[in-house]
Amino acid sequence: MAHPVRDCLNRFMKPAWHMTLEQRGIKVQRQLVLPVHYNGKTIEAGLRVDLLVDECLVLELKAIESLQPVHTAELLTCLK
Numbered sequence: 001m002a003h004p005v006r007d008c009l010n011r012f013m014k015p016a017w018h019m020t021l022e023q024r025g026i027k028v029q030r031q032l033v034l035p036v037h038y039n040g041k042t043i044e045a046g047l048r049v050d051l052l053v054d055e056c057l058v059l060e061l062k063a064i065e066s067l068q069p070v071h072t073a074e075l076l077t078c079l080k
Contacts, residue, residue, distance in 0.1 A: 009063035014050050017061060021053060028053050034078060049078050 014030065021028040029052045036043040051059040060075055 010061070013061050013063065017051060017059065021051070026053060027055070029055075047078060 018028055018030045030050070032049050032052045033044070034047045034049060036045045036047065049058045050061045053059060058075065058078055060071070060078070062071060064071070
């Protein structure tokens with residue numbers, strides 16, 4: 001079920017973080033699509049990270065009440 005305040009925060013904070021990091025001279029990419037490599041082939045699976053900082057740090061931004069196992073699983077999927 002949608003939560004209006006949480007949805008608004010999610011839409012606002014991703015571009016705000018992106019803008020803040022860029023203003024500080026930090027290389028950052030937003031909503032980057034990551035390919036999956038499997039058996040020597042590339043699969044476009046539609047995996048996206050919110051922010052990739054300096055090509056080495058993945059930031060997944062969430063407006064949630066508490067961290068759930070699904071959030072950890074999502075991040076680990078991106079890191080594989």
